[in-house]
Amino acid sequence: MGAARVLMVQGTTSDAGKSTLVAGLCRLFARQGRRVAPFKPQNMALNSAVTADGGEIGRAQALQAVACGLPLHTDFNPILLKPSSDTGAQVIVQGQALDQMEAKTFFGLSKYQADVSGDECQPGYRVKAMSAVLDSFSRLTHGYEMVMVEGAGSPAEINLREGDIANMGFAEAVDCPVIIIADIDKGGVFAHLVGTLALLSDSEQARVKGFVINRFRGDIALLQSGLDWLEEYTNKPVLGVLPYLHDLHLDAEDALTPAPDKSTQTRLKVLVLVFPRISNHTDFDPLRLNPHIEFNYVSMQTQAESQSELGVLPPADLIILPGSKNVRGDLEFLRQQAWDIGIKKHLRYGGKVLGICGGYQMLGQLIDDPSGVEGRPGVSAGLGLLPLFTELQSKKVLRQVTGELSLLGEQAEVKGYEIHCGESRQQTQVKGLIQPLSLTPQNSVLDGASTTEGAFHDGMLAEDGQVLGTYLHGLFDSADACALLLKWAGMADAKPIDIDAIRDQQLNRFADQLEKDLDMDKLEQILGART
Structure with a gap:
């Protein structure tokens, strides 16, 4: 791997805020004049974008590339899974479609699953996919000063842990630090964070360098006792509490976002x-x-x-x-x-x-x-x-x-x-x-x-x-x-909006919020740390 400083953002759940946090960090560091690139080893999404090098990547990585001021490139998302049924998906490797695969073909059968089903243990295609992931990541770490990495889903999905290339399996392979983000708006934020940490191995727990709490509403003083307990119980810092930002309009990876409230003068x-x-x-x-x-x-x-x-x-x-x-x-x-x-x-x-x-x-x-x-x-x-x-x-x-x-x-x-x-x-x-x-x-x-x-x-x-x-x-x-x-x-007399300008303004708005609410000194210390 190259000399780039690397940070991986993982989440307690899907839609915890991983994509947005990575996009915000990319914009924040890019504004500081740093050569920063986004990366997601494995993505599963039906929203994709065509890259400058003639491939396709997940829409979230396209947004993150915009945040960095970079043209879209397939190295930013080397494995993309596009579900076509409840059990199958088209597999995109470094921008190019391979074929339709059933989930068991891609993920393989673990020893436990093989024992239960009576079939032979199978490693699955993702073992081969890891080589493409590391190949793309290596190019980025040689070409950029910083790489912001986004995980997928949750690292505590123990049924998917064996052969993982999307979360801790990747972090362990490249030896990068991890921070975990959780969405307090869903409720149970402390249980989410502590439970996620508890389901990780000792080496993976050591790799987690801090927490970020997302979408908080209300008086932060009412949360402080919980933050103090969390830091004492886990011996890991809370790097920041991000507020619930109303009308934050950034490209959604999967969720269908309803239209904001509008006047009755719609035409x-x-x-x-x-x-x-x-x-x-x-x-x-x-x-x-x-x-x-x-x-x-x-x-x-x-x-x-x-x-x-x-x-x-x-x-x-x-x-x-x-x-x-x-x-x-x-x-x-x-x-x-x-x-x-x-x-x-x-x-x-x-x-x-x-x-x-x-x-x-x-x-x-x-x-x-x-x-x-x-x-x-x-x-x-x-x-x-x-x-x-x-x-x-x-x-x-x-x-x-x-x-x-x-x-x-x-x-x-x-x-x-x-x-x-x-x-x-x-x-x-x-x-x-x-x-x-x-x-x-x-x-x-x-x-x-x-x-x-x-x-x-x-x-x-x-x-x-x-x-x-x-x-x-x-x-x-x-x-x-x-x-x-x-x-x-x-x-x-239609009056269209400038979606590119809105996207740029919203990225800057979120980067401003990160600069205000994250402990940037601690984050700088974490960046590039090795366990």
């Missing part, structure tokens, strides 16, 4: 349908945060809570079908909710429908999966709203693109990325069909090999102008393109 109603395998929902942050848009996610749960009948969707100007990691499965789910009926009713009343990536494929006539890329081989009928035929293929298209969006007789600059399996083609001899996007790849990868491509057209706009589909993620991030899309959806 456009937008619904995003939530599939079981929804992906890249960060596409919609520029809409979710826009004060002039009434934005809502619609899921099976929200439908049940509102006691709506199947197929009854709330009134809207625009319904969006988002990306999906299991397009045929999510299309079946959509029909089970009778949302297809709700979409057709919405169109009869003059509403607009937009499909992105997997949602775009759903809008077509057929989706064919002859090789079982996303599960059982077969063909599914699409919604029939666009003259589009899709064949799912194992090769994955990954590319960053720039170009132009043409709608309503106007043009706007656009940029974004494509990340999909499959090829879509339009039905021949269709009158009135418009492909509204003219794009040029900035990088492109197919089957793991870089390709050189010229400009191409993307997307389809139905003859009646009500249904639009595209493979392009991030199209709302470009202010001019967002304004044109909102105008198409019915919002005259």
Whole structure:
């Protein structure tokens, strides 16, 4: 390994604040002029981003790279698992998709599990994956002054401890210090911290150099006796207590964050349908945060809570079908909710429908999966709203693109990325069909090999102008393109927000809070320490 100073942030639970803390530390140290890079050995998420070197990484590491002021790189997240079912996932190694794997193939069978099942003990693919993890980490420690590492889930998940590459298994392999963050807003914060520590081995306990308590509300004096007890009981310092920051808007890795409270002067109603395998929902942050848009996610749960009948969707100007990691499965789910009926009713009343990536494929006539890329081989009928035929293929298209969006007789600059399996083609001899996007790849990868491509057209706009589909993620991030899309959806004189500026401001806001509430002297002492 190189000479970089390294710190690993682990958490007592998922969503304890690991991703945000690492992003905040990255921005804090980058502002100090230090060459800092993010790293997550293994991530499991359906939100991903395309990198400058033509691969894909988890969205959290993309945010952390932005915090560092760095272009996205596959070394920041060498192992990415994208679940396609309850027991299987696509495995991404250093940016490139390998194959679908069942959980037992990836994790293997421990001696205990083998004894119970009567099968032979199997090490699992993650033993091999560790070499890719260490390879990427080594490059970062040679190329940067500091590396901020994020763990996954909790290090106390004892059923996953054997062969671990995501938490303490990685920390032990590279001999780096660890701090543990816990979310007090969930309740039981002291039990979470003490219990997590108790389930670690002696060497792992020694590796833990301190605690951070996240999302505290109220008077800190009321917490002090608990902090004193925790430090005395564990003989480890509390490095800081971070307040609950209202309206902190940073890219979410998995959770669907509801829109903030807005005035009653909203001028456009937008619904995003939530599939079981929804992906890249960060596409919609520029809409979710826009004060002039009434934005809502619609899921099976929200439908049940509102006691709506199947197929009854709330009134809207625009319904969006988002990306999906299991397009045929999510299309079946959509029909089970009778949302297809709700979409057709919405169109009869003059509403607009937009499909992105997997949602775009759903809008077509057929989706064919002859090789079982996303599960059982077969063909599914699409919604029939666009003259589009899709064949799912194992090769994955990954590319960053720039170009132009043409709608309503106007043009706007656009940029974004494509990340999909499959090829879509339009039905021949269709009158009135418009492909509204003219794009040029900035990088492109197919089957793991870089390709050189010229400009191409993307997307389809139905003859009646009500249904639009595209493979392009991030199209709302470009202010001019967002304004044109909102105008198409019915919002005259649309005023888009600058999502990049908001992201940058929020990173600085959180870094300011860390500088105020963390014991930076102790943190500097911990950084790069060896046990």
